[in-house]
Amino acid sequence: MLALGSCLRKALAPRALTTQVCSPFATGPRQSDGTLYEFRTYFLKPSKTNEFLENFKKSVHLRTAHSELIGYWSVEFGGRTNKVFHIWKYDNFAHRTAVRKALANDREWQEQFLIPNLAFIDKQEVEITYLVPWCKIGTPPKEGVYELATFQMKPGGPALWGHAFKRAVNAHVDLGYSTLVGVFHTEYGALNRVHVLWWNESADSRAAGRHWSHEDPRVVAAGELFHQA
Incomplete structure (x- = not known):
């Protein structure tokens, strides 16, 4: 359960006969518009969760200046707690690459949030979704x-x-x-x-x-x- 957080082919043999099977998950707008959503999860040290969230709340404007944030949540119960989960929207993979490059060169974001809070994170997971x-x-x-x-x-x-x-x-x-x-x-x-x-x-x-x-x-x-x- 999530509580509202700080902000919000296989190559075919010649002459093979095949049938294409379509479904709502496999076809549609995502193939043409390219929009993707990055699920990013941070597993935090238990004593540092509140501090991490407060720091993000103060610095979120520096991050959202680069790309759109769909939401940011902390875990209340269900599975491991002391975890924050956020979803970022990108136009396509090239857009995501450009944003990651810009963040790596954004000294204000690096110095005010990322570097001071790295020690609070045990591990992180990233998934790319449509x-x-x-x-x-x-x-x-x-x-x-x-x-x-x-x-x-x-x-x-x-x-x-x-x-x-x-x-x-x-x-x-x-x-x-x-x-x-x-x-x-x-x-x-x-x-x-x-x-x-x-x-x-x-x-x-x-x-x-x-x-x-x-x-x-x-x-x-x-x-x-x-x-x-």
Whole structure:
């Protein structure tokens, strides 16, 4: 569970006969517009989490001057705590490369935040993802509780589970179980992984929505194709 943080082919043999299988996850806007989302996670020393977040809050304007921040969260419960998670938006890989180069030469950002806080970080993980074509980034109406649900899909790709997963997500949205912020699938990182970011008004409303969704046959049917990581 995430609490609102400080800011917010295989070569074919000759004459082979093939059939192309399409799904919502494999085709669509992401192939043409190139927009990507970087999931960056910092695992922090327990005694330094609050200090790290305060330092970021003071310095965030230096970082967002280079690229767009979708969100920045700290982990309240569920898995390892003392962790911050943030999503950055880039137009394409060339844009990301240019931003990383600019940050490496930004002395103010380096001196005021990065260098002083490196000692607070135990490790970091980075994934490059695409927003699925049938989903747009949502903007929650007010402060609340965020949940990042990560699913490790069965081998076989989106042609196997794409449509069912879309139905399951839409069941939550259409029946008001939760508010969707975004659905992302990993391009660089663990294979067959999908992240779903939800917003709820409170932890209790999230628990109630989860209870009712588990009785929805569309959600139950989709769950047979993947497991939550």
